[in-house]
Amino acid sequence: MQMDRRSWLAALGAGAASTVAGRAAGAGEAACPSGDGPLRLQDFRPRSMLHAKETRVPTPRFPVIDVHTHFTFARGGRGGAAPDDAIAFNTTAKDALAVMDRKGVRAAVNLTGGFGRGLQQAIDAFDRAHPGRFHTCTEPTWGAFADPRYSQLQADAVEGAARAGAKGLKVLKALGLYLRERGREGPLVQVDDRRFDPMWEACAAHRLPVYIHVSDPEAFFLPIDCTNERYDELGHHPDWSFHGKDFPSHREIMEARDRVLARHPKTLFVGLHVGHDAENLPFVSESLDRFPNLTVELGARIGELGRQPRASRKFFEAYQDRIFFGTDAVPPPEGETTPQQVFKDELYEIYYRFLETEDEYFDYAPAPVPPQGRWRIYGIGLPDGILKKVYYENAERLLGLGA
Numbered sequence: 001m002q003m004d005r006r007s008w009l010a011a012l013g014a015g016a017a018s019t020v021a022g023r024a025a026g027a028g029e030a031a032c033p034s035g036d037g038p039l040r041l042q043d044f045r046p047r048s049m050l051h052a053k054e055t056r057v058p059t060p061r062f063p064v065i066d067v068h069t070h071f072t073f074a075r076g077g078r079g080g081a082a083p084d085d086a087i088a089f090n091t092t093a094k095d096a097l098a099v100m101d102r103k104g105v106r107a108a109v110n111l112t113g114g115f116g117r118g119l120q121q122a123i124d125a126f127d128r129a130h131p132g133r134f135h136t137c138t139e140p141t142w143g144a145f146a147d148p149r150y151s152q153l154q155a156d157a158v159e160g161a162a163r164a165g166a167k168g169l170k171v172l173k174a175l176g177l178y179l180r181e182r183g184r185e186g187p188l189v190q191v192d193d194r195r196f197d198p199m200w201e202a203c204a205a206h207r208l209p210v211y212i213h214v215s216d217p218e219a220f221f222l223p224i225d226c227t228n229e230r231y232d233e234l235g236h237h238p239d240w241s242f243h244g245k246d247f248p249s250h251r252e253i254m255e256a257r258d259r260v261l262a263r264h265p266k267t268l269f270v271g272l273h274v275g276h277d278a279e280n281l282p283f284v285s286e287s288l289d290r291f292p293n294l295t296v297e298l299g300a301r302i303g304e305l306g307r308q309p310r311a312s313r314k315f316f317e318a319y320q321d322r323i324f325f326g327t328d329a330v331p332p333p334e335g336e337t338t339p340q341q342v343f344k345d346e347l348y349e350i351y352y353r354f355l356e357t358e359d360e361y362f363d364y365a366p367a368p369v370p371p372q373g374r375w376r377i378y379g380i381g382l383p384d385g386i387l388k389k390v391y392y393e394n395a396e397r398l399l400g401l402g403a
């Protein structure tokens with residue numbers, strides 16, 4: 001069953017006729033609905049009665065490199081086929097630097113820098129204007145996929161992007177879930193399609209890491225019903241559901257990705273969102289053990305890591321040299337629709353609290369209702385040695401900075 005936003009709202013009892021009366025809400029105080037009817041899930045705002053320690057971490061213990069931000073986007077790129085090389089700016093370098101300076105973020109990797117002319121504009125506005133603070137990556141030109149010469153064109157584009165100053169290649173989940181043989185039509189193109197082999201190899205040749213995001217949370221591949229732990233989130237973003245239709249399963253996408261990792265051992269892959277499977281740390285660990293060319297990043301998954309703090313802590317201990325700090329930050333106003341990745345001070349403070357403290361049961365996103373699922377998280381209190389690696393030492397190696 002596929003649920004659109006309207007039927008989801010109806011199922012929650014919301015909609016145009018719905019009103020929330022009750023007491024006026026003050027600062028930090030939720031408005032409860034009046035009347036004797038049953039309380040609706042969307043109105044439930046439980047206030048924790050735990051007298052738990054609350055540590056504010058305004059700045060990180062060590063400087064941070066955020067390897068996962070979206071300060072620009074290739075126009076139309078997310079739907080699977082960018083029609084041209086135009087780029088959209090989500091922020092200015094000046095505004096981004098203000099947040100970064102306040103929050104101890106030394107440098108940020110802007111993953112979605114587009115390609116061609118747009119890439120050049122992004123690099124000029126960020127990397128060249130503020131050397132050392134921004135590292136912009138290129139993206140595949142999905143719009144050219146139907147061209148019979150695509151394989152070579154794409155490999156050449158990677159080479160051109162490297163020469164223009166790109167610091168990596170970003171592959172969005174468009175690969176495997178949106179991109180089809182004829183752009184938006186025809187069968188879905190598989191993650192391990194041979195036509196991308198020259199692109200992966202070009203990345204190795206030009207020493208560009210591949211920041212890859214394929215698949216999505218496991219629950220996005222399941223029916224949107226009363227058992228789905230991301231019911232709220234899928235209600236807000238029904239287009240994130242990959243259940244049914246002709247979508248492959250989460251497992252099938254992971255297997256296709258693994259074939260790519262195996263086939264291109266000289267290409268370095270950064271598996272975004274904790275290797276695209278933060279719910280399944282045993283699987284991610286197994287992947288890291290199998291593929292020395294795989295590393296991972298944390299963006300938008302502290303909600304998963306923080307609700308299994310003991311397993312997460314062990315994961316960080318075991319793979320401390322292969323984990324990068326990242327947030328998946330998208331500047332407001334667009335970022336506000338996904339509070340777990342909104343580029344602002346509060347978001348960074350939550351990440352620092354998660355990594356540095358042993359605080360218990362706190363929100364993983366700056367939002368009144370936890371946006372990815374109704375749970376809270378626990379800090380994992382990393383020791384200084386691991387924290388330094390995750391915050392910046394590993395990223396320095398990735399970006400070829402330092403010595």
Ligand SMILES: [Zn+2]
Pocket residue numbers: 068070299328
């Ligand atoms: Zn992202």
